[in-house]
Amino acid sequence: MTSDPAPAHTPAAPRDGAREGTRGHDSARRLGPTRVLDIDPLLDDPKTRIVVCCGSGGVGKTTTAAALGLRAAERGRKVVVLTIDPARRLAQSMGIDSLDNTPRRVKDVDGDGELHAMMLDMKRTFDEVVEAHADRERAAAILSNPFYQSLSAGFAGTQEYMAMEKLGQLRARDEWDLIVVDTPPSRSALDFLDAPKRLGSFLDGRLIRLLTAPAKLGGRAGMKFLNVGMSMMTGTLGKLLGGQLLKDVQTFVAAMDTTFGGFRTRADATYKLLQAPGTAFLVVAAPERDALREAAYFVERLAAEDMPLAGLVLNRVHGSGAGELSAERALAAAENLDDAGIVDQETGKAAFRNSPETQGSSESPADSDTATEAPAPDVGSPAADRASADGAVGQLTAGLLRLHADRMHLLAREQRTRDRFTALHPEVAVVEVAALPGDVHDLAGLRDIGDRMANGGPTGTA
Amino acid sequence: MSRLQVVSGKGGTGKTTVAAALALALATEGKRALLVEVEGRQGIAQLFETEALPYEERKIAVAPGGGEVYALAIDPELALLDYLQMFYKLGGAGRALKKLGAIDFATTVAPGLRDVLLTGKACEAVRRKDKTGRFAYDYVVMDAPPTGRIARFLNVNDEVAGLAKIGPIHNQAQAVMRVLKSKETAVHLVTLLEEMPVQETADGIAELRAAKLPVGRVMVNMVRPALLDEADLELVRSIPRTALAKSLSTAGLGGARRGGGADRLVDPLLEQAGEYAERYALEREQRSVLTGLGLPLHELPLLAEGMDLAGLYELATELRQQGIS
CATH class of the missing domain: 3.40.50.300 (P-loop containing nucleotide triphosphate hydrolases)
Known part of the structure; x- marks a missing residue:
């Protein structure tokens, strides 16, 4: 199953096309076998408790997460999907008009399993954390603090921090067999790992401690110089930010500290959850240079952090059922037809369109011998009409061949990009998901994507 | 400006x-x-x-x-x-x-x-x-x-x-x-x-x-690129597959009889045309949404x-x- 450089079930098409395309590419293919990522065993394994979908923006991460969740549920598991920023259509595809911060059961899921879906509301999650850890009065004080308000609404890293927080909460409730997490949309996939820690250490950081407790410092010997620096600094920052902000920060940190414990500790705890057995990372990408470069960074990072990578989901991969016909041959053939086409093509098309016979014959294409003579209608039409219809067919055929050449070029390009990744990371199991012509609108669409993922090949070309 | x-x-x-x-x-x-x-x-x-x-x-x-x-x-x-x-x-x-x-x-x-x-x-x-x-x-x-x-x-x-x-x-x-x-x-x-x-x-x-x-x-x-136009797409829906096979054969891509080189190309090519048609329709819909925004519209290939x-x-x-x- 892993002996072939391309997933075993991929039609021969892309391979052959590529071979006819570029030689260097062909040699790149021999670098080593790519492992095929088998989705179903991963989803079925009762030991798999968390699946994290990560990757750069615009690669179909959220859709992948939803499709995985649905598939796992329909294979009998009790699943919750935590999405971060789903498109309206995707939420609707799960039958939920507006996802919110509470898991909602998705209807019409086949089988014995359950699918729940929710969307992270970072402000709400943050508020809940505060409310859970402080008495009412203190919570009210924190919640109304202006610095807290801007922090919870849109601080760099808050979304990632709260995604982790929510994941920790869901896991702690232990109500689900499997949690599928989508990660916040960001340029860099690494943000998901780095932002919570960054925010945690910032809030727990030396500076913020100093700012909040300058009085203590003054008492200590040897700290005088620093203290002078501090007051200069708080002075400067105060001037710069308008003074009030600094006070807000101080009040906030003091209030949070006594009730909440360290931010950093908390971030570390969820971080550990990601390293725990039972967590699997799926890196999602599209066969494009930037997306795969991000994917490669992420793969390296996961390895460095001892985080378990299940594999790479490569979305939007194209295939062709006519892979044996190279782009070059297709284009040459199209030119042959162009050269032959001497009749007025517009008239030809019109002649074709207006014929009731051809309309009717479209459903019974294989049975007619007459069609080999001429596709054009014969009824009372002069030979010229037939010839012009031939011209239209010729033009259409040329168009189809150019379309095919375009597809083969795309295939070759996707294959090259993929090979570059595979060459660097031959150890990473890959599953290719065939491109869909349109967006997903319903559970059937998500199910289709799940099938494509499980079957690993561009099924659209079959 | x-x-x-x-x-x-x-x-x-x-x-x-x-x-x-x-x-x-x-x-x-x-x-x-x-x-x-x-x-x-x-x-x-x-x-x-x-x-x-x-x-x-x-x-x-x-x-x-x-x-x-x-x-x-x-x-x-x-x-x-x-x-x-x-x-x-x-x-x-x-x-x-x-x-x-x-x-x-x-x-x-x-x-x-x-x-x-x-x-x-x-x-x-x-x-x-x-x-x-x-x-x-x-x-x-x-x-x-x-x-x-x-x-x-x-x-x-x-x-x-x-x-x-x-x-x-x-x-x-x-x-x-x-x-x-x-x-x-x-x-x-x-x-x-x-x-x-x-x-x-x-x-x-x-x-x-x-x-x-x-x-x-x-x-x-x-x-x-718009490789097929409306008329082509209309023709795709009505064309007998034998006619297409014959045309492909004329273009030098093998025999048009059943099982011949040209004949075997017909289905995959028609399928690609079908995908193209679907995308074409989607793109046309999105283009009209964009036009409705009432802003200057530019297209880059x-x-x-x-x-x-x-x-x-x-x-x-x-x-x-x-x-x-």
Whole structure:
């Protein structure tokens, strides 16, 4: 199953096309076998408790997460999907008009399993954390603090921090067999790992401690110089930010500290959850240079952090059922037809369109011998009409061949990009998901994507 | 023509590419354009195939007709230090502040502050004049944060107002807003002919308008070539497959009889045509949504060979031909 450089079930098409395309590419293919990522065993394994979908923006991460969740549920598991920023259509595809911060059961899921879906509301999650850890009065004080308000609404890293927080909460409730997490949309996939820690250490950081407790410092010997620096600094920052902000920060940190414990500790705890057995990372990408470069960074990072990578989901991969016909041959053939086409093509098309016979014959294409003579209608039409219809067919055929050449070029390009990744990371199991012509609108669409993922090949070309 | 051109777009639509092409297009005929990056990911350097950009304006490309494109990757920390230097003449103390983490603190603690520093730097470049009184740059093109965040990013006044009610940052924000809301600025949105990016574009435009920020153009990127037209697609639906096999055979692709080389091509080719037709219909629908937005619409082709420096110049030429400068 892993002996072939391309997933075993991929039609021969892309391979052959590529071979006819570029030689260097062909040699790149021999670098080593790519492992095929088998989705179903991963989803079925009762030991798999968390699946994290990560990757750069615009690669179909959220859709992948939803499709995985649905598939796992329909294979009998009790699943919750935590999405971060789903498109309206995707939420609707799960039958939920507006996802919110509470898991909602998705209807019409086949089988014995359950699918729940929710969307992270970072402000709400943050508020809940505060409310859970402080008495009412203190919570009210924190919640109304202006610095807290801007922090919870849109601080760099808050979304990632709260995604982790929510994941920790869901896991702690232990109500689900499997949690599928989508990660916040960001340029860099690494943000998901780095932002919570960054925010945690910032809030727990030396500076913020100093700012909040300058009085203590003054008492200590040897700290005088620093203290002078501090007051200069708080002075400067105060001037710069308008003074009030600094006070807000101080009040906030003091209030949070006594009730909440360290931010950093908390971030570390969820971080550990990601390293725990039972967590699997799926890196999602599209066969494009930037997306795969991000994917490669992420793969390296996961390895460095001892985080378990299940594999790479490569979305939007194209295939062709006519892979044996190279782009070059297709284009040459199209030119042959162009050269032959001497009749007025517009008239030809019109002649074709207006014929009731051809309309009717479209459903019974294989049975007619007459069609080999001429596709054009014969009824009372002069030979010229037939010839012009031939011209239209010729033009259409040329168009189809150019379309095919375009597809083969795309295939070759996707294959090259993929090979570059595979060459660097031959150890990473890959599953290719065939491109869909349109967006997903319903559970059937998500199910289709799940099938494509499980079957690993561009099924659209079959 | 606005002198500050802000380019935003949904992730994956190629807004950095479009911003760079726009800078090249605007710089043609002896003009000077500054291309500004604010997200610290060195996308411009990658695009122009040079080493990482420092926090300094440097020439990065020459445009046809003797124009010049400069590039600047704004680092909010260094921008703040600059700023402190300018207002407080901090000298070495600035470095000490940085060492203590105060700069990091200040740029992190107030989300709006970071944005004011970034937009402030761009606005400063717009207003800057040389000794002769001529503008230092004819155009400043900003590769801005994505559509989902653009209105917030540009609307620094509101962001900062809650935090810094007085002080130099407050004043800076006011000054920045005056430029951003004026005719000097145009915010362009890059999209693809796909449902989600188009929806985000429409939402983004609504947010920008609500914030009274000047919306410029919609740029549709990576438009695939129209290889089959309406008539072709209609014919595809009605053509007998034997006719197609015969035509393929005529083109030199094997026998038209059943099982022959040409015959075996018919089904896969028709299937690809079917996929094309489906996408064609979707794209037409999205195009009409975009047309309904009532903004100038530009289309940039998908480059068959992927994006490289030559492709960038190609896109710039395309933009010029579409009358963008």
